[in-house]
Amino acid sequence: MSSDSIRRKIETLGTQISLPTVRKALGVLEGEHASGRRGGAGDVMDVRVYEPGDESRLIDWKTSARQGQPMVVQRERLSTSRVWLLMDVGREMTGVCPSGEQACEVAANALRMFAALSLRRSDDVSIVFGDEAAITRIPFNGGFAQFERTLDKALTREWNHKRNIDALLEYARRIKDRHALIVLATDELAMTEHHIQEFRHIARTHPIVLIDVATLNPFKPLAKGQSAPLDGVTNRRVPAFLRSSASAQQVETHRHYLAAALEQELNRAGSFMIRAGSSEDMFNRFVQLVSVALARTTRNQLGASPELNLGLAGDRR
Numbered sequence: 636m637s638s639d640s641i642r643r644k645i646e647t648l649g650t651q652i653s654l655p656t657v658r659k660a661l662g663v664l665e666g667e668h669a670s671g672r673r674g675g676a677g678d679v680m681d682v683r684v685y686e687p688g689d690e691s692r693l694i695d696w697k698t699s700a701r702q703g704q705p706m707v708v709q710r711e712r713l714s715t716s717r718v719w720l721l722m723d724v725g726r727e728m729t730g731v732c733p734s735g736e737q738a739c740e741v742a743a744n745a746l747r748m749f750a751a752l753s754l755r756r757s758d759d760v761s762i763v764f765g766d767e768a769a770i771t772r773i774p775f776n777g778g779f780a781q782f783e784r785t786l787d788k789a790l791t792r793e794w795n796h797k798r799n800i801d802a803l804l805e806y807a808r809r810i811k812d813r814h815a816l817i818v819l820a821t822d823e824l825a826m827t828e829h830h831i832q833e834f835r836h837i838a839r840t841h842p843i844v845l846i847d848v849a850t851l852n853p854f855k856p857l858a859k860g861q862s863a864p865l866d867g868v869t870n871r872r873v874p875a876f877l878r879s880s881a882s883a884q885q886v887e888t889h890r891h892y893l894a895a896a897l898e899q900e901l902n903r904a905g906s907f908m909i910r911a912g913s914s915e916d917m918f919n920r921f922v923q924l925v926s927v928a929l930a931r932t933t934r935n936q937l938g939a940s941p942e943l944n945l946g947l948a949g950d951r952r
Contacts, residue, residue, distance in 0.1 A: 638736075641744055641914040642783075648922070649751030649779055657755045660925045661716075664907060665816050665842040682708050717761065717812055718753040720746045723821035724764045724790075725798020730822065730850045734913030738848045742820035743790060744914040745846040748921050749818050750782045764789060765803040766796040800825040804833045813840050820846035823910070826893050831900050838904030845901060847894060849912035854882035 652660070659681075685694055685705035695708035728739040746762075753760050760782065762773040775785045800821060807817050817837065826847070837843050853873045898908040909924060911917040 638740065638744075638914065641918060642747065644918060645744065645747045645751050646779065648748065648918075649755045652752075652755075654755065657752050661752055661756060661758075661816070663925065664844060665716075682706060716753075716756065717759045717815040718749065719761045719763060719807070719810060719815055719817045720749060721763045721765065721803050721807060721817065721819045722746060723766070723798050723800060723803060723819075723825060724792070724794070725766045725796060725800075725825075726794040727798050727824060728822060728848075729794050730824070732848065732850055732912045734915070736914060738822040738850055739790065739794075741848045741911070741914050741917055742822070742846055743786060745820055745848075745909065745917050745921070746786070746818060747783065748918065749816075749844070750786075751779055753816075754779050754782060762786065762789065763803075763806065765799060765806065767799040767802075768796040770802055770806050798825055800830065801833075804830065804837065807837050807841070807843070808833070810841065815841060817841050817843045818846060819843065820848070822848040822850050823890050823894060824850060826897060828893065828896070831896055834897060835900050835904065838901055838906045843901065843906045845897065845906075845908040846917070847897070847908055847910040848917075849890070849910055851912075852883050852886050854878050854886055856880060856883070 649657075682695075682698060683706070685699075685707050693707045694705050698706040698708055722739075722742055724739070728737070728742065730738050732738055732741055734741070750760055760775060762775055762782075762785065764771045764773060773785060773789050775782060798821070803819065803821075807819060810817065834843070834845070854877060856878050894908070894910055898910075901908050907924060909917060909920050911920050
């Protein structure tokens with residue numbers, strides 16, 4: 636699927652889903668933490684039976700007394716939210732994905748998905764780029780069209796600095812507003828085991844979503860007529876003697892291990908990770924994540940919402 640097609644689907648995602656559904660979808664992704672981020676004084680959005688793992692502060696005792704069992708009441712937050720979109724712009728992000736796209740393209744499209752819904756909810760959206768040279772906040776005001784122009788312009792850059800994922804994580808940890816949703820986009824090669832601890836700290840104080848872009852396995856044997864990929868840092872091709880099924884499998888196993896460990900830590904803290912190797916797959920996983928989470932929250936079967944059916948049906952075209 637072309638980049639233009641994906642971007643049209645992202646724009647549709649933000650315009651054709653009703654505002655109440657957008658609010659609830661983002662609320663699901665924001666999760667529930669002890670910081671008191673959710674549970675405003677607005678209208679009642681959901682009333683359901685208390686389940687193990689729910690925070691006790693969400694129990695409405697009057698409703699529970701009437702029903703004869705613990706009941707959780709979630710109310711709409713009346714204040715405008717803030718969303719921080721952090722993107723790794725180290726030169727490693729110019730690496731190729733299995734789809735043939737660059738990792739930075741897939742990451743940028745993932746951020747567009749969040750921006751489409753967040754701006755529909757009238758959130759304050761901040762864009763932050765980070766590499767070893769600097770952490771830069773990109774000034775932005777306006778709607779989704781302006782967001783796209785700002786992001787496209789910012790991505791027209793010299794990709795000549797290495798990544799600094801530690802600095803981006805430190806930036807995220809220093810965001811004072813604990814009501815703010817943090818979305819961090821990078822590729823799977825940026826993640827090491829020591830970053831799991833950092834994500835654990837951030838997820839305890841902020842809702843965070845990790846966009847984990849899967850890149851091409853350089854050790855995978857080439858198909859007939861296929862050219863060897865270039866290393867994103869040295870611009871050299873991987874030697875033929877290093878490419879084998881055994882080497883490729885070792886790389887895949889290690890990548891999946893780190894991804895599973897990160898996802899487990901984020902899920903424990905009520906946050907999420909979306910991992911994909913193409914913009915199309917990233918879009919599908921995003922819609923699926925929101926749809927399943929909403930269905931679980933509302934106790935409906937997946938597909939009960941016409942608006943979410945629209946997004947899922949588009950994936951089969």
